[in-house]
Amino acid sequence: MRVIEVEHFEAWRAAARELLRDGVPAGDVDFCSPSTQKSLFGDESDDGGRALAAREAAARQRRGGVTVPPDFLKRARMVACHRDEHRWNLLYRVLWRLTTAEPNLLHVAFDDDVRRFDLMAKSVGRDAHKAQAFVRFRRIETEDGEQFVAWHRPDHRILRLVGPFFSRRFKSMRWTILTPDESASWDGAALTYGPGAPASAAPSADDLDEMWRSYYRSIFNPARIKLAMMRREMPVRYWAALPETQIIPEILAEAPARVAAMLKYGASGTRAVSAAEFLPEARDLESLARAAAGCRGCELCERATQTVFGRGPSTARLVLVGEQPGDQEDRHGEPFIGPAGEVLNHALVTAGLARDEVYLTNAVKHFHWEPRGKQRLHKKPPSRAISACRPWLEAEMTAVAPRVLVCLGVTAAQAVLGRDTRALKTRGVPFASEWCERTIITWHPAASLRARTDEERRRIARELAEHLRVAACA
Structure with missing residues (x-):
């Protein structure tokens, strides 16, 4: 029985490659985590670091012909972050079966290994989403200037999984996220990892706390109080690190009066019929985003x-x-992060465009949906909502003043360019519009998800990338 110590996914992956090359069955190897706690950086000059690098280099030279489904690698990275001490053995067991006699193993949902593999991946995925939603930075002043520090207690060791997300989202900030197991730091250029720290190592409060409380108050809908859902989406164990939770008792107490005021406001016939009434005096993107959080220009906000x-x-x-945000976008407050966003990300990469260098928005800023069991299914926004929301889009276009405008789908094209726009005839062909000299209509990424055949799906994805490439060169 071979016993191999691994601490993170890349180390396991390197060891697994060599084991596969040597034909070592899953039952003949026992993976385990190091018995002593080490720095997450490790000492790059020590013998262990050199040995691992040497093994990987040798494996790259020797291996050949072994492939696994991309979905396995994606989910395996997540399983590697799980706290289950037997996760490494499970990963190798699934890998061994995939690469020997069961290439379709991941499609066998009732298999014990696959079921456990899927459950662990989903658990880590949920934990990663919670981290993205509930990490709150606090500002401190250091000798080197402004620094932002947050403390978070995840269920699993997911910091390496979500670290790249925060480096993209807060690219211009210098920040550190502390957890009991490990820490991640971004200096504006590089993402590094270090040992964990207790909650006392992070600042307890700053002036950003009031901003979070104001934001939470502005988005809280007193007519839709569902405490069970609130606790499920925002578990109590995270509350100590969330400044906005301090006002939950207060806003719950105010809810009945606020609902009464909303009913009176709507019954009086003076309801706002356009977002124009909510536009701020300052029209920079930051001011517009803050003001839009309280928009009640149409019924979709309800x-x-x-x-x-x-x-x-x-x-x-x-x-x-x-067109409009979807279910995931509505939950997390960021455009194009759901399934359609994944399609768009792939198309942007294919077109040679970086997502953080383009401005992404929607014609309608609130999610219009209909219930289907426990799911919320997309529903095309009504024309009155598109019209009511247009002032936000116009303000965004004015603030950015783009050289190229891309309309994703027919609804977006008609919302931006007018109802008589013929998207099917002009798709992929640049033309001048009132907003800029180069305007292009293309597929909405969700169109490929709704395609009836694989051939149609590939064609839509290919054309979307081609049209974005035209936009990149325009």
């Missing part, structure tokens, strides 16, 4: 979780406009 405003730099030369 059922949506929050306003999903555009994201991207004000200096972006390229603006992409979609």
Whole structure:
């Protein structure tokens, strides 16, 4: 029986490659985590670091012909973050079966290994989403200037999984996220990892706390109080690190009066019929986003979780406009992060475009949906909502002043360019519009998800990438 110590996914992957090359069955190897706690960096000059690098280099030279489904690698990275001490053995057992006699193993949902593999991946995925939603940075002043520090207690060791997300989202900040197991730091150029720390190592409060409380108050809908759902989406164990939770008792107590005021406001016939009434005096993107959080320009705000405003730099030369946020976007407050967002990300990469260099938004800022069991299914926004939301889009276009505008789908094209726009005839062909000299209509990424055949799906994805490539060169 071979006993192999591994601490993270890449170390396991390197060892697994060599074991496969040597034909070692899953039953003949026992993976375990190191018995002593080490720095997550490790000492790059020590013998262990050199040995691991040498083994990987040798394995790259010797291996050949062994392939696994991309979905396995994606989910295996997540399983590697699980706290289950037997996760490494499970990963190798699934890998061994995939690469020997069961290439379709991942499709056998009732298999014990596959079921456990899927459950662990989903558990880590949920934990990673919670980290993305509930990490709250606090500002401190150091000798080197402004620094942001957050403390979070995840269920699993997910910091390496979510670290790249925060480095993209807060690219211009210098920040550190502390957890009991490990820490991650971003200096504006590189993401590094270090040992864990207790909650006392992070600042307890700062002036950003009031901003979070104001934001939470603005998006809280007193007519849709569901405490069970609130506790499920925002578990109590995270509350100590969330400044906005301090006002939950207060806003719950105010809810009946606020609902009465909302009913009176709607019955008086003075309800706002356009977002124009909510536009701030300052029209920069940051001011617009803050003001949009409280928009009640149409009825969609009543059922949506929050306003999903555009994201991207004000200096972006390229603006992409979609139809409306989806379920994941509504929950997390960021455009194009759900399944359609994954399609768009792939198309952007294929077109040679970086997501953080373009401005992404939607014609409608609230999620319009209909219930289907426990699911919330996308429903095309009504024309009155598109019209009511247009002032936000116009303000965004003015603030960014793009050189190229891309309309993703027919609804977006008609919302931006007018109802008589013929998207099917002009798709992929640049033309001049009132917003800029180069305007392009293309597929909405969700169209490929709704395709009836694989051939149609591939064609839509290919054309979307081609049209984005035209936009990149325009």
